[in-house]
Amino acid sequence: MADIRNNFVGIKSPNPFWLASAPPTDKAYNVIRAFKAGWGGVVWKTLGEEGPPVVNVNGPRYGAIWGADRRLLGLNNIELITDRDLQVNLREIKQVKKDWPDRAIVVSLMVPCVEESWKAILPVVEETEADGIELNFGCPHGMSERGMGAAVGQVPEYIEMVVRWCKANTRMPVITKLTPNITDVRKPARAALAGGTDAVSLINTINSITGVNLDSFAPEPTIDGKGSHGGYCGPAVKPIAMNMVAEIARDHETRGLPISGIGGITTWRDAAEFMALGAGNVQVCTAAMTYGFKIVHEMIAGLENWMDEKGHASLDDIIGRATPNVTDWQYLNLNYVAKAHIDQEACIKCGLCHIACEDTSHQAITSMVDGVRHFEVIEAECVGCNLCVNVCPVENCITMEPLAVGVMDQRTGKPVSPIYANWTTHPNNPMAKVAAE
Amino acid sequence: MATGHFKEGIAGGRLSPEQYADNFADLHPPLDHHEALVESDRCYFCYDAPCMNACPTSIDIPLFIRQISTGNPIGSARTIFDQNILGGMCARVCPTETLCEEVCVREIAEGKPVQIGRLQRYATDIAMAESKQFYQRATPTGKTVAVVGAGPAGLAAAHRLARHGHEVTVLEARPKAGGLNEYGIAAYKSVDNFAQAEVDYVTAIGGIDIQNDKVLGRDYQISDLTRNYDAVFLGMGLGGVNALRADGEDADGVTNAVEFISELRQASDLSGLPVGRRVVVIGGGMTAIDAAVQSKLLGAEEVTICYRRGQEHMNASGFEQDLAAANGVTIRHWLQPKRVVAEGGKVSAIELEYTALNGDRLAGTGETLTLIADQVFKAIGQSFVPAALNGGSAAIELEAGRIKVDAEGRTSLPNVWAGGDCIFGGDDLTVSAVAQGRDAAESIHRALTSNGRA
Numbered sequence: 071m072a073d074i075r076n077n078f079v080g081i082k083s084p085n086p087f088w089l090a091s092a093p094p095t096d097k098a099y100n101v102i103r104a105f106k107a108g109w110g111g112v113v114w115k116t117l118g119e120e121g122p123p124v125v126n127v128n129g130p131r132y133g134a135i136w137g138a139d140r141r142l143l144g145l146n147n148i149e150l151i152t153d154r155d156l157q158v159n160l161r162e163i164k165q166v167k168k169d170w171p172d173r174a175i176v177v178s179l180m181v182p183c184v185e186e187s188w189k190a191i192l193p194v195v196e197e198t199e200a201d202g203i204e205l206n207f208g209c210p211h212g213m214s215e216r217g218m219g220a221a222v223g224q225v226p227e228y229i230e231m232v233v234r235w236c237k238a239n240t241r242m243p244v245i246t247k248l249t250p251n252i253t254d255v256r257k258p259a260r261a262a263l264a265g266g267t268d269a270v271s272l273i274n275t276i277n278s279i280t281g282v283n284l285d286s287f288a289p290e291p292t293i294d295g296k297g298s299h300g301g302y303c304g305p306a307v308k309p310i311a312m313n314m315v316a317e318i319a320r321d322h323e324t325r326g327l328p329i330s331g332i333g334g335i336t337t338w339r340d341a342a343e344f345m346a347l348g349a350g351n352v353q354v355c356t357a358a359m360t361y362g363f364k365i366v367h368e369m370i371a372g373l374e375n376w377m378d379e380k381g382h383a384s385l386d387d388i389i390g391r392a393t394p395n396v397t398d399w400q401y402l403n404l405n406y407v408a409k410a411h412i413d414q415e416a417c418i419k420c421g422l423c424h425i426a427c428e429d430t431s432h433q434a435i436t437s438m439v440d441g442v443r444h445f446e447v448i449e450a451e452c453v454g455c456n457l458c459v460n461v462c463p464v465e466n467c468i469t470m471e472p473l474a475v476g477v478m479d480q481r482t483g484k485p486v487s488p489i490y491a492n493w494t495t496h497p498n499n500p501m502a503k504v505a506a507e
Numbered sequence: 508m509a510t511g512h513f514k515e516g517i518a519g520g521r522l523s524p525e526q527y528a529d530n531f532a533d534l535h536p537p538l539d540h541h542e543a544l545v546e547s548d549r550c551y552f553c554y555d556a557p558c559m560n561a562c563p564t565s566i567d568i569p570l571f572i573r574q575i576s577t578g579n580p581i582g583s584a585r586t587i588f589d590q591n592i593l594g595g596m597c598a599r600v601c602p603t604e605t606l607c608e609e610v611c612v613r614e615i616a617e618g619k620p621v622q623i624g625r626l627q628r629y630a631t632d633i634a635m636a637e638s639k640q641f642y643q644r645a646t647p648t649g650k651t652v653a654v655v656g657a658g659p660a661g662l663a664a665a666h667r668l669a670r671h672g673h674e675v676t677v678l679e680a681r682p683k684a685g686g687l688n689e690y691g692i693a694a695y696k697s698v699d700n701f702a703q704a705e706v707d708y709v710t711a712i713g714g715i716d717i718q719n720d721k722v723l724g725r726d727y728q729i730s731d732l733t734r735n736y737d738a739v740f741l742g743m744g745l746g747g748v749n750a751l752r753a754d755g756e757d758a759d760g761v762t763n764a765v766e767f768i769s770e771l772r773q774a775s776d777l778s779g780l781p782v783g784r785r786v787v788v789i790g791g792g793m794t795a796i797d798a799a800v801q802s803k804l805l806g807a808e809e810v811t812i813c814y815r816r817g818q819e820h821m822n823a824s825g826f827e828q829d830l831a832a833a834n835g836v837t838i839r840h841w842l843q844p845k846r847v848v849a850e851g852g853k854v855s856a857i858e859l860e861y862t863a864l865n866g867d868r869l870a871g872t873g874e875t876l877t878l879i880a881d882q883v884f885k886a887i888g889q890s891f892v893p894a895a896l897n898g899g900s901a902a903i904e905l906e907a908g909r910i911k912v913d914a915e916g917r918t919s920l921p922n923v924w925a926g927g928d929c930i931f932g933g934d935d936l937t938v939s940a941v942a943q944g945r946d947a948a949e950s951i952h953r954a955l956t957s958n959g960r961a
Contacts, residue, residue, distance in 0.1 A: 138548040138549075418615045419553075419557065420553040420612045421556075422553065424554055425554035425555075437555060443557070463616075
């Protein structure tokens with residue numbers, strides 16, 4: 071039986087599934103329900119400094135986009151950090167940690183960008199005996215207008231400075247949460263590392279407008295006729311988040327820096343993918359907000375079953391296993407050739423592969439053969455682009471089949487070369503390096 | 508005295524008023540907004556979609572479903588009506604299980620097609636409820652066209668001709684327009700007087716004058732029409748009913764199924780409509796099913812369909828056969844009527860002979876079966892009655908007993924077109940009649956506007 075116990079920068083939890091700092095972790099009631107459901111840990115919803123708490127809007131806080139059958143694909147929110155009194159939160163954190171010692175409780179923090187503010191909050195958090203802190207440098211709405219959240223996270227120098235303050239003023243592990251609303255996520259990650267962070271977590275939410283009401287001509291969610299960009303999350307952001315995790319995992323400066331992966335994780339498979347790319351554990355929010363805490367049962371069982379099936383004994387066997395395979399485009403093997411293949415038994419003859427290829431790609435799939443509706447790949451035209459695979463509604467009906475070395479590629483008329491050759495040495499590349507003799 | 512189900516003979520009032528209302532409610536209740544969205548999301552928007560190719564009127568089904576899913580039911584209705592102005596009725600009565608839904612790729616993939624018919628009804632219902640008219644008449648051409656029969660073929664032709672700016676006069680033998688939509692078709696497929704609502708919707712375009720109680724051969728001849736109109740479209744359907752060819756079939760209680768269905772459709776009070784306690788229906792098509800199921804719904808205790816061939820030969824679709832079975836109708840195969848047994852002039856039983864295929868030929872085996880029956884419905888097909896065609900002009904050429912037409916719907920007479928069940932090749936489907944009426948109208952339009960006078 072696979073061991074899925076997690077040790078993330080010294081913070082132990084029975085599984086790698088944490089709830090991210092967000093509405094599901096705003097108070098003891100929710101967190102206790104989550105722990106009862108089996109979640110390995112939580113990042114408590116972001117605390118602000120002592121004093122009157124922030125206030126939230128009293129209209130809609132969330133917007134969404136949906137796929138077929140109104141399945142939620144992307145969620146955005148304009149909720150701020152906790153709007154509950156600091157002392158109430160601290161008391162609850164302390165009690166819950168006492169009652170659930172085997173679960174991880176990390177406290178998310180966001181206070182003004184001056185050292186005194188951080189010096190003030192760190193000891194009171196430490197006193198709760200929470201396992202660590204997460205610096206919220208990501209929140210893209212509201213707080214950023216006040217010089218906090220993403221306003222810090224978008225300036226690497228600020229990140230480094232605040233991380234340094236925190237490391238100097240607490241014994242707790244520091245996880246720096248990064249915003250995706252930047253051009254190159256490696257820069258803030260390097261800054262956090264330079265400041266001494268124990269780990270980074272990413273991604274926070276993405277600036278977004280989920281919809282426009284075409285009667286009132288107002289963005290959604292709409293508060294009294296107006297809307298504001300909110301933070302986007304959910305399954306739709308997973309590819310963006312995974313790329314950012316991989317970029318940090320494979321960067322020569324930040325390689326080895328522990329990463330807590332966040333962004334659209336909904337199933338065990340999503341979690342395994344994040345960890346394979348280098349995440350030491352994962353944080354989940356939207357999936358819980360969509361389906362409730364029970365989804366962790368599927369995640370735990372799914373991860374264990376997959377690991378058992380593949381013979382992975384512990385999480386260390388899978389974390390970062392895919393990182394070395396993430397490379398730059400210029401290093402991809404241009405001599406590799408794959409062709410689409412349509413399983414005629416599985417084909418339901420919807421024709422989507424044909425029309426996608428015919429209208430928008432390479433005219434490489436038939437629609438009619440000998441007067442009969444029939445969809446078949448024309449290998450002499452197929453560039454192996456994979457679009458047909460992606461639009462086919464039947465899983466595994468269309469597959470990409472690599473051509474073996476030596477086999478004639480009917481499109482180019484050349485046999486598949488056994489030699490790895492990439493763009494850096496390609497004759498069409500004006501900056502090509504001359505291949506070594 | 509026996510009441511309800513147990514009344515002997517042919518009698519009305521077998522059920523309570525509530526039971527009549529329940530029994531004759533909408534067979535497929537309309538999809539509500541949420542259901543329509545869920546269902547429309549199932550459509551894959553196939554390329555060169557099989558459903559569209561299976562539709563006799565070639566409605567762009569993927570497009571109209573996508574329009575429903577994107578919150579544009581009015582645009583969806585327009586897509587439907589562009590091809591089929593009687594899309595509302597077709598959504599109710601089309602045997603979709605043997606047309607669009609049979610070839611839906613979801614049927615192939617999951618055995619569960621997208622419910623195209625119900626989605627079509629959803630969109631057309633919304634447009635019709637809003638009295639949304641999509642078409643304006645073209646500048647009047649000054650041409651006149653006579654249409655014989657206000658059934659699906661005639662109405663489709665009339666609408667398309669009116670759109671093109673021609674003046675259309677529709678001559679209908681019955682007191683109401685609609686043809687089989689009004690007088691045929693099981694009541695639970697067209698509730699709330701939908702047939703008349705659709706006639707009103709179609710004729711609202713203007714330029715269509717429907718004259719009722721005008722019978723060809725009695726009140727006018729084809730020669731009158733060819734003389735007084737620039738073109739003529741014949742869409743009179745089938746006037747005759749095939750005989751049982753069984754001894755004693757003139758006994759009281761032996762009725763044409765189409766007449767029974769027609770009476771039922773026109774009845775203002777179903778409890779006043781008499782039906783037998785034990786009913787036997789002879790036939791294997793939709794009419795047989797409609798008569799049998801409705802007999803059961805009117806309170807008949809036992810209803811048996813007897814068909815002379817096997818289940819696989821029945822014209823009624825699998826869905827219709829299941830519907831009959833679900834309503835308690837027994838379907839028996841390989842039985843042909845031999846003799847109607849009467850007592851005091853009234854049916855008391857029917858003697859049937861077992862049949863078998865001898866090579867390609869169906870033959871009686873000599874073995875018989877007698878079913879007690881106080882009512883027997885004949886539903887063994889309708890036939891074209893050509894007699895009315897022959898007044899005062901050259902005879903129209905027939906083929907296999909129906910009017911012969913070319914690919915555009917032209918008959919052998921100049922300026923006379925035909926479509927619907929009355930033509931050779933008609934397949935007894937509302938939707939095919941609509942396609943033929945529409946296409947003949949286009950042919951008429953081309954003929955009327957290419958002769959230099961328009």
